[in-house]
Amino acid sequence: xxxxxxxxxxxxxxxxxxxxxxxxxxxxxxxxxxxxxxxxxxxxxxxxxxxxxxxxxxxxxxxxxxxxxxxxxxxxxxxxxxxxxxxxxxxxxxxxxxxxxxxxxxxxxxxxxxxxxxxxxxxxxxxxxxxxxxxxxxxxxxxxxxxxxxxxxxxxxxxxxxxxxxxxxxxxxxxxxxxxxxxxxxxxxxxxxxxxxxxxxxxxxxxxxxxxxxxxxxxxxxxxxxxxxxxxxxxxxxxxxxxxxxxxxxxxxxxxxxxxxxxxxxxxxxxxxxxxxxxxxxxxxxxxxxxxxxxxxxxxxxxxxxxxxxxxxxxxxxxxxxxxxxx
Numbered sequence: 001x002x003x004x005x006x007x008x009x010x011x012x013x014x015x016x017x018x019x020x021x022x023x024x025x026x027x028x029x030x031x032x033x034x035x036x037x038x039x040x041x042x043x044x045x046x047x048x049x050x051x052x053x054x055x056x057x058x059x060x061x062x063x064x065x066x067x068x069x070x071x072x073x074x075x076x077x078x079x080x081x082x083x084x085x086x087x088x089x090x091x092x093x094x095x096x097x098x099x100x101x102x103x104x105x106x107x108x109x110x111x112x113x114x115x116x117x118x119x120x121x122x123x124x125x126x127x128x129x130x131x132x133x134x135x136x137x138x139x140x141x142x143x144x145x146x147x148x149x150x151x152x153x154x155x156x157x158x159x160x161x162x163x164x165x166x167x168x169x170x171x172x173x174x175x176x177x178x179x180x181x182x183x184x185x186x187x188x189x190x191x192x193x194x195x196x197x198x199x200x201x202x203x204x205x206x207x208x209x210x211x212x213x214x215x216x217x218x219x220x221x222x223x224x225x226x227x228x229x230x231x232x233x234x235x236x237x238x239x240x241x242x243x244x245x246x247x248x249x250x251x252x253x254x255x256x257x258x259x260x261x262x263x264x265x266x267x268x269x270x271x272x273x274x275x276x277x278x279x280x281x282x283x284x285x286x287x288x289x290x291x292x293x294x295x296x297x298x299x300x301x302x303x304x305x306x307x308x309x310x311x312x313x314x315x316x317x318x319x320x321x322x323x324x325x326x327x
Contacts (some may be wrong), residue, residue: 003039006099007079007148007249008234010165011223012020012030012157013033013088013244015320016278019233021324022327023053023055023092023327024053024054024055024057024058024060024099024195024326025033025039025051025053025054025055025058025060025062025109025148025322025324026052026053026054026327027039027041027049027050027051027109027324028041028049028050028052028139029041029047029048029050030042030043030047030049030051030116030320030322031043031044031276032107032139033236033238033251034237034265035096035323036095037326037327038084038094038095038106038246038324038325038326039323039324039326040235040321040322041318041322041323042236042239042320042321042322043048043116043240043319043320043322044089044239044299044317045048045091045118045209046115046116046117046186046222047120047251047273048113048114048115048116049113049114049116049138049322050081050112050113050114050241051109051110051111051112051113051114052111053108053111053113054092054109054269056171056241056256058325059108059323060108060109060235061075061091061106061107061108061109061111061136061297062106062107062109062322062323062324063089063090063094063106063322063323063324064087064088064089064106064107064138064139064176064320064321064322065084065087065088065089065108065139065233065235065251065319065320065321065323066087066088066136066138066141066142066143066318066320067084067085067086067087067119067136067143067251067301067318067319067320068082068084068085068119068133068134068135068136068143068144068145068146068161068162068299068301068318069118069119069120069121069122069130069133069134069135069136069145069146069165069301069315069316069317069318070082070083070084070121070122070133070144070145070146070184070208070252070255070296070301070302070303070304070316070318071083071084071121071122071132071133071146071147071148071149071159071161071165071208071255071277071298071303071304071315072121072123072124072125072130072131072133072148072149072303072304072312072313072314072315073124073130073147073148073149073161073165073203073255073256073257073276073278073293073303073304073305073306073307073312073313074130074150074151074156074158074165074166074168074258074306074307074312075097075124075130075151075206075236075306075312076151076152076168076204076307076308077151077152077168077169077170077195077203077204077260077305077308078130078149078150078151078152078168078205078209078257078258078259078278078306078307078308078312079149079150079151079158079166079167079168079194079195079197079206079207079208079215079225079255079258079306080149080165080166080177080179080194080195080206080208080215080225080227080254080255080256080258080268080270080275080276080278080304080305081122081133081146081147081148081149081165081166081208081212081254081255081273081276081296081303081304081306081313082133082146082147082148082149082158082159082161082162082163082164082165082166082179082191082194082209082210082215082225082249082254082303082304083121083125083137083146083163083191083208083209083227083228083230083252083253083254083273083275083296083301083302083303084119084121084133084135084136084143084144084145084161084162084163084301084302084318085136085142085143085144085145085146085162085182085186085190085191085210085211085250085301086099086101086143086162086190086191086193086211086230086231086251086301087142087143087186087190087253088101088102088103088140088233088235089101089102089103089104089105089106089107089250090103090106090235091104091105092104092290093122094323096233096234096235096280096323097234097247097248098233098234098235099211099212099231099232099233100212100231101188101189101190101211101212101231102188102233103188107138107139107140107141109324114138114139115137116138116317116320117135117136117138117281117320117322118136118316118317118318119134119135119136119137119143119145119273119301119317120132120133120134120144120317120318121134121295121296121314121315121316121318122144122146122148122303122304122314122315123314124293124295124307124312124313124314124315125305125312125314126141127225128286130148130149130151130312131148131154131315132145132146132148132159132161132163132165132315133145133146133162133301133315133318134148134277134318136301136318136319136320137320138320138322139274143162143190143301143318144161144162144183144184144190144191145161145162145180145204145315146161146162146163146165146167146191146208146209146301146303146315147159147160147161147162147163147164147165147179147183147208147209148161148172148179148195148315149166149167149181149205149207149208149255149257149303149304149312150165150166150167150176150194150197150314151166151168151170151306151307152163152168152169152170152171152208152234154210155170155172155206156168156170157176157177157178157179158179158194158208159179160181160183160208160255160260161179161181161183161191162180162181162183162190162191162211162252162301163181163182163191163192163193163208163209163210163211163215163228163252163254163303164178164179164180164181164183164191164192164193164194164209164215165178165179165194165208165209165210165303166178166179166194166195166197166206166207166208166215166254166256166257166268166306167194167195167197167205167206167211167225167256168197168199168205168206168258169199169203169204169205169218170200170304171222171325172252174194176196176197176198176199176206176327177196178193178194178195178196178206178209178215179193179194179209180193181193181194181209182216186209190211191209191210191211191252192210192211192212192213192214192215192228192254193209193211193214193215193216194206194207194208194209194214194228194254195207195208195209195214195215195216195217195218195225195228195257197217197218197257198217198218199218199221203218203221203258203260204218204220204221204222204223204225204257204258204259205218205224205225205257205268205278205306206218206224206225206257206258206259206268207224207226207227207254207255207256207257207269207271207275207278207306208227208228208254208255208256208257208271208275208303208306209226209227209228209254209269209303210226210228210229210231210253210271210272210273210302211228211229211230211231211251211252211273211301211305212228212230212252212271212272212273213228213229213254213271214228215227215257216228216257216268216273218257218268221248221260222259222260222266223259223266223268224225224256224257224258224259224260224266224267224268224280224306224316225252225256225257225261225268225273226254226255226256226257226268226269226270226271227253227255227257227269227270227275227276227302227303228253228254228271228275229250229253229254229271229272229273230250230251230252230253230254230271230272230273230274230275230300230302231250231251231273232244232245232248232249232250232251232273233245233249233251233278233303234248234249235321235323236249236293236321236323238256238275239299239302239319239321240254241272241274241277241297241300241302242296242311243272243273244272250272250273250274250300250309251274251290251300251301251302251319252271252273252274252300252301252302253270253271253272253273253274253275253296253300253303254270254271254302254303255268255270255271255274255275255276255296255303255304255305255306255313255315256269256270256271256275256276256277256278256294256305256306257278257301257306257310258278258279258293258305258306258307258308258312259278259279259280259306259308264321265325266280267279267280267305268305268306270296270302270305271295272304273300273301273302273304274296274297274301274302274316275291275296275303275305276293276294276295276296276297276303276304276305276313276314276315276316277305277311277313278293278294278303278305278306278307279293279305279306279307279308280308281326291321293305293306293307293312293313294308294313295313295314295315295316296313296314296315296316297316298316298317298320299316299317299318300317301315301317301318301319302315302316303315303316304316308320
């Protein structure tokens with residue numbers, strides 16, 4: 001799919017758009033590519049989708065992928081961050097494979113400018129800094145940011161969001177609870193719950209929820225739970241993360257839960273679609289060098305990895321893709 005242009009927010013000139021030509025829908029904004037009779041506008045940062053003309057014979061309907069920013073992992077016995085909300089449409093006649101979460105109802109366009117919001121991932125960074133992701137939006141569709149992972153300090157449980165953050169191990173167990181996904185609820189659901197942590201300090205923590213599956217509880221005192229898997233789509237195969245099907249690209253994996261010393265192989269694995277790897281722990285109890293915690297992948301909406309003590313992973317930023325038949 002060759003890149004045609006990256007257009008400014010208000011531009012409607014060039015590439016045959018000024019007079020409309022024979023095109024069914026004329027629009028600019030984002031990075032514009034072609035695939036057969038379809039145009040694809042991909043936004044990895046905020047902007048505007050500007051529709052200049054819709055021919056009378058066109059239904060004027062577009063499909064979309066709107067993914068919010070993922071939540072950060074929790075620090076200090078921290079759970080994995082929840083993935084940002086995942087919302088997609090695919091009309092029945094559209095010739096690509098969508099995720100199981102796609103609705104068959106697209107958005108009916110009019111000649112106007114549509115603001116595009118791209119949600120930032122929640123910031124980790126250690127200390128008591130743990131944050132949810134921010135929402136992404138296009139027209140009437142808004143995806144909710146992912147919930148941050150729970151953590152010991154403050155007895156904070158996993159936060160709710162598009163997908164919920166994983167529970168962090170605490171004493172007492174008030175912080176072990178996961179965050180709820182699909183919050184606020186939409187249909188089809190935009191995400192899943194985080195995993196529940198088991199045990200008390202110094203136990204490992206649970207994984208964050210992904211759009212395709214819930215986060216996993218920690219299977220042992222030293223092993224962090226895995227993040228829930230995301231889902232794949234072919235709405236634009238130039239973006240997203242590799243996954244089980246080579247014809248699809250995947251988004252919105254949950255972050256892995258933090259492990260605990262003395263197991264340096266105890267990190268929870270991030271979910272398919274870009275979820276961050278949790279930290280495996282440190283070399284001796286409460287001292288020594290800490291292993292790096294992985295963030296969620298940029299523009300995947302995935303959750304960040306949970307931390308053992310000294311750090312936690314950022315959530316991945318979101319993305320918006322708009323695809324319509326233009327000829």
